[in-house]
Amino acid sequence: MNDERSELDALLVRRATEGLRPDETDRLERLLARHPEVDPDWADRVVGELDADWSAGAPAVDDLLRARLLASAPGGEPMTRASHSPGPDVPAGHRPPAAWTRWMGWAVAAGLGALLLTSGGPDTADPRTALEPTSTDASDPAMLPVVDPARPGTVVASWTPGSDATGADVSGEVVWDALRQIGLMRFRGLAANAPDEFQYQLWIFDRERDERYPVDGGVFDMPAGVDEVQVAIAARLPVGEPTLFAVTVERPGGVVVSDRSRIATLAEVLE
Amino acid sequence: MDPGDESPLQRLARDEPKAARACVDAYAPLVRALVERLLHADVDADDVVQEVFIDLWKGAHRFDPSKASDRGFVAMIARRRIIDRRRKQDRRIPTVAMSNDRDRASQDHVHTLGRVEAGPSLEALQVVPEDRRRWIMMSVVEGYSHSDIARATGTPLGTVKSGIRRGLIEMRRWFERKGSQEVGS
Numbered sequence: 001m002n003d004e005r006s007e008l009d010a011l012l013v014r015r016a017t018e019g020l021r022p023d024e025t026d027r028l029e030r031l032l033a034r035h036p037e038v039d040p041d042w043a044d045r046v047v048g049e050l051d052a053d054w055s056a057g058a059p060a061v062d063d064l065l066r067a068r069l070l071a072s073a074p075g076g077e078p079m080t081r082a083s084h085s086p087g088p089d090v091p092a093g094h095r096p097p098a099a100w101t102r103w104m105g106w107a108v109a110a111g112l113g114a115l116l117l118t119s120g121g122p123d124t125a126d127p128r129t130a131l132e133p134t135s136t137d138a139s140d141p142a143m144l145p146v147v148d149p150a151r152p153g154t155v156v157a158s159w160t161p162g163s164d165a166t167g168a169d170v171s172g173e174v175v176w177d178a179l180r181q182i183g184l185m186r187f188r189g190l191a192a193n194a195p196d197e198f199q200y201q202l203w204i205f206d207r208e209r210d211e212r213y214p215v216d217g218g219v220f221d222m223p224a225g226v227d228e229v230q231v232a233i234a235a236r237l238p239v240g241e242p243t244l245f246a247v248t249v250e251r252p253g254g255v256v257v258s259d260r261s262r263i264a265t266l267a268e269v270l271e
Numbered sequence: 272m273d274p275g276d277e278s279p280l281q282r283l284a285r286d287e288p289k290a291a292r293a294c295v296d297a298y299a300p301l302v303r304a305l306v307e308r309l310l311h312a313d314v315d316a317d318d319v320v321q322e323v324f325i326d327l328w329k330g331a332h333r334f335d336p337s338k339a340s341d342r343g344f345v346a347m348i349a350r351r352r353i354i355d356r357r358r359k360q361d362r363r364i365p366t367v368a369m370s371n372d373r374d375r376a377s378q379d380h381v382h383t384l385g386r387v388e389a390g391p392s393l394e395a396l397q398v399v400p401e402d403r404r405r406w407i408m409m410s411v412v413e414g415y416s417h418s419d420i421a422r423a424t425g426t427p428l429g430t431v432k433s434g435i436r437r438g439l440i441e442m443r444r445w446f447e448r449k450g451s452q453e454v455g456s
Contacts, residue, residue, distance in 0.1 A: 006436075013436045017410045018417065019354040041347070045339045046395075046442050048347030050411050051305055052340065053390025058304035065303070065317045066295055069324045073291035181307075237308060 008035055009043070016043035153179040155269050157245055159187065162263035164249055166191035166200075170265045174245045176204075176233065183217075183233035185245075190264065192224035193249075200264060201250045202233060208240035215239050219254040244268050278341035283331045294327065298345045305349045309414050310357060319356055323349045391449070395442040403438035406431050 011028040014020055020028060032040050061069075149156045154177045161167045169189035176183035185202070193199060202217030209215070218234035249262035279293035302323050306316045326348050334344045396404050409415040409423070417435065421428040 009440065010432060010436050013439055014417070014432075015354075016350070016439075017435065019358045041338075042443055043439055044347045044351070045343060046439050046446065047350060047411050048343040048345075049340060049390070049395070049446070050392040050407070050442075051346035051350060052301060052342035053392040054412050055301045055304040055308075055346070056390060058300035060296075061299045061303050061320070065320060066299065068317065068321055069295045069299060070292060072321055072325055073295075073328055074286075 004031060005035065005038070007031065008038055012038075012040065012043040016047040149175050153177065155242060157242075157267035157269045159190075159247075159265045159267045162247070162265045164262040164264045166193070166249055166262070167247070167264035172228070174233070174267050176239070176242050176245075178239065178241070181235065181238060183235070185231045185233060186228065187222065187231070187265075188228045190222045190229070190247075192222045195221050196252055198249050199252050199254060200247050201254045201258065203246045203248065203258065204233075204235060204239050204242050205244040205246070206240050207243050214244075214246070216254070217245070219250070242269055278336070280327075280331055280334050280341040280344060281336065283328075284334060291328070294331075295324070298327070298342065299324070301342055301345060302349045305346060306353060308412075309350070309353050314356065319353065322356075323352045326352055391446075392442075395445040398445050399438040399441050402426075403434040403441075406435050407438045407442075410435055 008028070008031040011020065011024060011031065014024070015028065032038065060066075154175060156173055156175050158173045159167075159170050161170055167190060169191075171188045172186040172190075174183060174185045190200070199219045199221055201219050203214040204217045205211055205214045215235050215237045220231045222229055245267040247264045247266075248258050248260060249264055250258060279290055279297045282290035283294050299320065302320050303316065306314075306319045306323070310316065310319060327345060330348060334341065339347070396407070399407065406420050406424070406426075409420050410417065415423065417431050418428060420426070421431045424431070426434075
C-alpha cells in the first residue's frame with residue numbers, strides 16, 4: 001500500500017510539473033480510485049502557489065487581448081472597433097498588424113528558424129535601418145516581425161567571429177526590441193550547415209540574469225547557396241536587458257546545456 | 272467574510288456582475304506571464320491565454336479559498352492548459368542553463384529565489400533541502416523536464432524525481448501547518 005501511495009504522489013507531482021503520458025494518466029486514475037483519501041490536486045496547488053508568486057508584478061495585457069478575454073466570458077462583452085483598435089505605438093505608414101501576425105513570425109521561427117533569403121551583391125545595408133524582411137524565394141515577408149532599431153528600447157549589435165571556423169567570415173547584426181520581446185538576426189558568411197549533422201543555437205545574455213544562465217534564443221540553420229539569412233529570435237524566456245548574443249554549434253535539435261566548445265559568433269551590445 | 276475581501280474569483284463563482292472584468296484585470300497578467308515562461312514562442316500566446324480563461328470561466332465554482340489562494344488556483348488552471356498544449360506540440364521543454372560546471376550546483380538559482388521573496392511560496396521553499404529546492408525551481412520556474420534536470424545537474428533521474436516529490440510534499444505540509452489563512456488569503 002505504501003508503494004502505491006508513493007507511486008500515486010509521484011504521478012501527481014509529474015502531472016503538476018510536466019504532464020503525464022496517456023498510460024500514466026490511466027494508471028493515475030486507477031490509483032486515485034483505490035485511494036479516495038488522497039487529495040488529487042495537492043501537487044497542482046503547491047505548484048500553482050509557486051507559479052503565482054513567481055509571476056507577481058507581471059505587466060498588464062494589451063487592450064486587444066483584454067477585449068478577447070471579456071468577450072469569451074459568460075454573458076461577455078462584445079468586441080467593438082474601439083476595443084481592439086491598434087495601440088499608439090504603431091509606426092506611421094505601417095499597416096497595423098493583427099495580433100496573430102505578430103506571433104506568426106514565432107511560429108515559423110520555431111521550426112527551422114524563419115529564413116529570408118537574398119542572393120548576390122555586397123553587404124551595403126545600413127544596420128541602423130529597420131530589418132525589413134526581404135526575400136527572393138517563396139517565403140512570405142509578413143512571416144517575420146518588423147523590428148525597428150530606432151524604436152525606444154531596441155538594441156542593435158554586430159556579429160563578430162567566434163572561436164569556431166563556422167563563423168570565421170561572419171557579418172551582420174542582431175536587433176532586439178525589448179518592449180515587444182521580439183528580435184531579428186541577419187547573417188552573412190555564417191557557414192552553411194547540414195541540419196542532421198549540427199545546428200546553430202542562439203543564447204542571449206541578460207544583465208538581469210545570472211550570466212551562467214543565458215536565455216535560449218532558439219535553434220536555426222544556415223542553408224547552402226545563399227548569401228544572407230534573416231532569422232526571427234524565439235526567446236524561451238523574457239529578456240530584460242541583453243548584453244551579449246552568442247551563437248554556438250550544437251547537435252541537431254539543440255541542447256539543454258551547452259559546453260561552449262564551438263562558439264560561431266558573438267554580438268556584444270555596446271553601452 | 273467581508274464582501275470587500277472576496278477575490279474576483281469568488282465573485283465570479285457567485286455570478287456577480289462585472290466579476291469577469293475584475294478577473295481579467297486581476298489574473299490576465301499572471302496567465303500571460305506563465306504562458307510566455309513555459310511555452311515555446313512559436314505558439315500564439317494570446318490564444319493560449321484565452322483558452323485558460325475559458326477553462327477559468329467553466330471552473331471558477333470549484334475554487335475553494337480554504338485550500339488555495341485565488342492566484343494559485345488560476346495558476347493551476349493555467350499550467351494544466353499549458354502542459355496540455357505543450358504535450359500536444361511535442362516540444363522540448365524550455366531551457367535556460369548554459370553551463371558545463373555541475374559543481375556550481377549549490378549556487379544555482381540564488382537570483383531566481385529572490386524573485387519570489389514577497390510570496391508565501393518562498394517561506395515554504397525554505398523548509399526544503401537545498402538540492403530539492405533547486406530542482407523544484409528548475410522544474411516549476413525554469414520549465415526543465417525532470418530528465419533535463421538530471422542531465423544538467425549530473426543527478427540520477429530517480430533521485431531528481433523523488434527529490435521533487437518529497438520537496439513538494441514538504442511544501443504542502445508547510446502550507447497545511449500555516450492553515451488556510453496563509454494559502455487562501
